[in-house]
Amino acid sequence: MTQTPTSKDGCVWRATTGLRKGLPSKAVHSSSANLHEEYDVIVIGAGFTGLTAARDLYPHAKTLLIDARDRIGGRTWTSNLDGQEFEMGGMWVHWWQTFMWGELVKYELHKNITTASGTTVPEKVYSRNKNVLEVNEEEGFDERLDQLIAKFFDIDGLSLRDIVDHPYDTFHKREIFQKYDKMTSQERIDALDIEDTDKIFLATFISNFGLTTADQIGFAEACKWFSLTGTTSMNIKDTMGLYKLGNGGMTSLANAIFDEYEGDRIFNSPVKRVTQTASCATVETEAGVAFKAKYVICTIPLNVLKDVEFSPPFSPLRAEACAVGHPGRGGKILYTITPPEPPFMSSSTLPTDLSFLFTTHENTAGDSGYLVSFVHTDSKIRDFSDADAVKAAFRAMVPETCKSEIKEYIYHDWRNDPYAQGTWCCFEANYSTRYLEELQSKHGERVIMASSDYADGWRGCIDGAIEQGIRSAMTVKKLIKF
Amino acid sequence: MTQTPTSKDGCVWRATTGLRKGLPSKAVHSSSANLHEEYDVIVIGAGFTGLTAARDLYPHAKTLLIDARDRIGGRTWTSNLDGQEFEMGGMWVHWWQTFMWGELVKYELHKNITTASGTTVPEKVYSRNKNVLEVNEEEGFDERLDQLIAKFFDIDGLSLRDIVDHPYDTFHKREIFQKYDKMTSQERIDALDIEDTDKIFLATFISNFGLTTADQIGFAEACKWFSLTGTTSMNIKDTMGLYKLGNGGMTSLANAIFDEYEGDRIFNSPVKRVTQTASCATVETEAGVAFKAKYVICTIPLNVLKDVEFSPPFSPLRAEACAVGHPGRGGKILYTITPPEPPFMSSSTLPTDLSFLFTTHENTAGDSGYLVSFVHTDSKIRDFSDADAVKAAFRAMVPETCKSEIKEYIYHDWRNDPYAQGTWCCFEANYSTRYLEELQSKHGERVIMASSDYADGWRGCIDGAIEQGIRSAMTVKKLIKF
Structure with missing residues (x-):
């Protein structure tokens, strides 16, 4: 077995040894x-x-x-x-992601798919609404989101298909698409006759389409996402937040x-x-x-x-x-904590630094838990080597009852990567x-x-x-x- | 422009000239x-x-x-x-049909998709239940079907994903898949606590997965279909009964x-x-x-x-x-009628000869209507050149109020095609x-x-x-x- 080479990309921070640039x-x-x-x-x-x-x-x-x-x-x-x-x-990965799935099957890698525990069967779903961290049981969460999504694209008596009937041909209905492309997702949410807390809840969900805020995501662009992923929260989670590739x-x-x-x-x-x-x-x-x-x-x-x-x-x-x-100009941070937390999914929007944080299945070491997070485009964290800020960002996404210690985090600061300059x-x-x-x-x-x-x-x-x-x-x- | 060549495959029957073998x-x-x-x-x-x-x-x-x-x-x-x-x-065609969609986009043909009127916005939905042709308004139809489908795979406290979590890897959960693969779809339907008319309605729908009868379709096989197409009747129609390729x-x-x-x-x-x-x-x-x-x-x-x-x-x-x-050993018949009928979709099962019949969008000639049908595997029609039988099959799928005349029908008798021997x-x-x-x-x-x-x-x-x-x-x- 040859040793895995090391890329100059990425960084690892450890409680014991501090920061090291590059990752295998x-x-x-x-x-x-x-x-x-x-x-x-x-x-x-x-x-x-x-x-x-x-x-x-x-x-x-x-x-x-x-x-x-x-x-x-x-x-x-x-x-x-x-x-x-x-x-x-x-x-x-998912089989409704046409081109990627075709490649996975071509190379017989599709059988390696696995899931992320935090998005599959979360025991808790947190959503941070400004200064309050809400704890939702999974069951009510989906129904609430489904109802809000249905209201989101129920506009001017049209259906989603009236606006985006063909997600691979953006201008298939050019006039109507361009009409609704003028509106931001936030403007659409603001126009809905729903509670303010629901507005923040829906805006948080939609902001994840771009790792930004709903005012930076076009309404027609969001409709296009729903057209690709299916329109229920279950479909959306399945297609873009459930299956990942194991074994390499x-x-x-x-x-x-x-x-x-x-x-x-x-x-x-x-x-x-x-x-x-x-x-x-x-x-x-x-x-x-x-x-x-x-x-x-x-x-x-x-x-x-x-x-x-x-x-x-x-x-x-x-x-x-x-x-x-x-x-989209955020970055990705993966935390290793000890002891592990039970499966959870947490999402938020500004002024919280992380857009989302969830447990994954990479829990092979008994005393370690692994978590995936994305740093929001407009997060105040400008330097991911600032361990105190990165640790505080984690704390804001979990209840105070979580006493796990951050042993390590690794990251790719996509915003400051000159060859990406964004997520x-x-x-x-x-x-x-x-x-x-x-x-x-x-x-x-x-x-x-x-x-x-x-x-x-x-x-x-x-x-x-x-x-x-x-x-x-x-x-x-x-x-x-x- | 060169003339379109003629294949030995297929046949056309015309009221005026009778039967001719081969089609351009x-x-x-x-x-x-x-x-x-x-x-x-x-x-x-x-x-x-x-x-x-x-x-x-x-x-x-x-x-x-x-x-x-x-x-x-x-x-x-x-x-x-x-x-x-x-x-x-x-x-x-549909973008959730991974491999085909990839090819369509590769060759820039995906922008040519169009729809079939009978499945998109049918004004009437007929379903033949033995000797009675039911007329359903579209709206109630979907809700009724959705409820029946949900009951169909709600078995032993399991969800669809418990049985088929990975539709491209049939034996991903081998033991559980094989357990439910023993059962036919008809056996599953018979075990449901629903009205007899609903049993026939559901069996008719599921029989279309194979152009056979529900007792010839494995229950786990049907679950696999739902896993690929999404689980709502809208998803199913969208993915395998709505979009076709125009312009060639x-x-x-x-x-x-x-x-x-x-x-x-x-x-x-x-x-x-x-x-x-x-x-x-x-x-x-x-x-x-x-x-x-x-x-x-x-x-x-x-x-x-x-x-x-x-x-x-x-x-x-x-x-x-x-x-x-x-x-699956049926055949396909495409009818040209005059005058056209308003968009409709009709489905049935044995002893009716056609599994389904619906209007399509190919209505370019003002006085002609075009319809697609599949002949059931166990239909009594053994010879598609028998114009009287083929015309009677059509009549059984539409109400008596439909007085349109069959001008022409073309067909491919897949069962008797030595190089297919089936659909x-x-x-x-x-x-x-x-x-x-x-x-x-x-x-x-x-x-x-x-x-x-x-x-x-x-x-x-x-x-x-x-x-x-x-x-x-x-x-x-x-x-x-x-």
Whole structure:
């Protein structure tokens, strides 16, 4: 058995030894020994979009896969620490997440799915409403949420299907979608004839679509989520908060795709500039190395695009879309506590720092409990190495009766990661209307833009990333052929 | 514009001209001009399983795709008649049908989805209960069905998830699944404390999972369907009875996959014998032509396998599974009536001949209405060219107030089609327990078995076919590589 390599990404804090940067991960890979100056296609980014695009293209085109990091997976990767697997980014899988599920079954990894105890059978559900931590029994929780969700999209005598009848074709009913895209989810909630506590409860739930606040999530965008996940709280939890991948985690899927790819690859190579002429495109790294290709698939995250030089430059509209970006800019913290807590799920919104916190099933060591949390985009915690602040954030999400001690926490501060500059994407009001089609269009004739951040289906998810990878590969395959 | 070729499959009957065999279809293709004697892989069957397997393999292996028919698509194909598109077999699409949806988006065909009027907004819902045709308003219908479905799987204090927690991994909870796999759906219905009319109503609904009767559908098998489709009647209708593909129909998807395939192909070549030795496999056609290959992917439908000679022969268990087969052996009839009827959906069970009948949206000609129906497996109609019987079958599904005249009907008699010998697959009680793993296993070292009929997920659907094609291609890719 070879030792698991260590990525520069992520950090671990321990009560005993303090902070250490970098985490072991099977997502770390080496560059090709020999690279060429010219390729048919260069794929920028080895997240799930780039991995699937490169895999689909390499039999048909001389391909180079290039990434800024020392590892594959982008905003999704699994760290292996002390025999435990920790998902440092994307983690939820389900068979209604079309593209990801297809890949899992293709590589026979789907039988490895497992569940997170806090979301499956929580004994307690907490929801923090400003300064009060409410304790709900699971049963009433779902019914209450279902009723509120039904009211949320029951607008102007329309049904959800009247607004979003086709979640993979955003503008299928362009006029009506764009009408409701003007409204924020918070505005919609404010207009409901429900109790104030229910408004906060519903806003907290919907804020999790984007790790932001409901005023930063478009109403039509939220409707699109409900259209994909089903409309009951059970469906929503099932599809995006219940099943995760055991036995290697999400990196096992990334590695399965990467293993199939036989083209060239180069890591630790942030891209500085992408140039195109009538005859070819050139990709230059920060280190000054240049590669030429007929076509480039650019999978750089939306919030990072503004920092890369494109020549000729982006259209004014695309440049504006990149400057605005998407609002999700939190980070992920995984706590190890002792003794373990019984399964629970806790959610909150500002001014609390964590959006949610729940127990997971990784309880193999008898005296340790593992918990997953996401730090809110607008949390006051700006530096995750501040152990006191991170510990206080945990305390705010559990009742005072919880006396467990935090032994360790590991994190990926996605906001301050220069190659992500954010978590998952969920659009603000009017963003789809203004920018989506521009973002999805080619930049010039030779640069195909592809990212989970502007996918059609499960936007912001691993599934959307794979959708974009498969579609961009088909686009390039056709361009090369004709 | 080239003329649409005509397949030998299907028939059209017209009031004016009587019966004519064969129907125009863009699924008809020519064989390769030059074939070889030896390949890396031979894929038997150009249905969706074979198409995807061949497409995924051809860049990595010298591949031959062979089919008994003059067309691609297997049990799914679109006929083009007088400017209308008619789905002669599989037709429903939805984004929760993982593999099919992935392919639709890959080829940018997903924006072509449309709906069938009779299942979307039926003005009337009829259900025939022996000799009485009930007329239900749509509203009460769904609520009634939802309550009955909930009772159906509320057994021994278990929830649906307790029985089938993972629809793509049938034996994930082997003991409990196999316990309930012993029971038929009819036995489960009979045990419910509900009115007799509700029993018939529920049995009729569930019988449509297999185009048979509820006593021929395993209870655990029915639970698996609910697990895939969601558990409400709305979810079920959405996922498998609402959206179809416009602008070319399902054959446009088959053609997109086939267009990407660049290997050899031969049509009109039923396979007579598949032989394997330690070093290679040989496929012989009825015409006496033999092709050799390292590996064979056999996608011949379950009910047809018994008629093909395998040497060495199948294991006794697989041979038994093939002899039993699956019970769905009906056929499809599409009626053209004048004048059109307002949107309706009608369903029934034995002794009525049609399992269901509904209006579709293909109402482009002002004076014509189009309807889709499936003939029940145990219908007394044994010959679809018997126009009087086919017309009487229609009359039994609509009230006497419907005076529309049948101008034309087209059909594919799947039961009597030697290369299908059935419609879609839904297992009887105990069939999964006894045979599923054996059917999915390789036959010897060189013949990989793959069919929608024993897929893990959407078994019996186009989706299951693509699942099997993608997985079998991966299996062969690994075998070739190592």
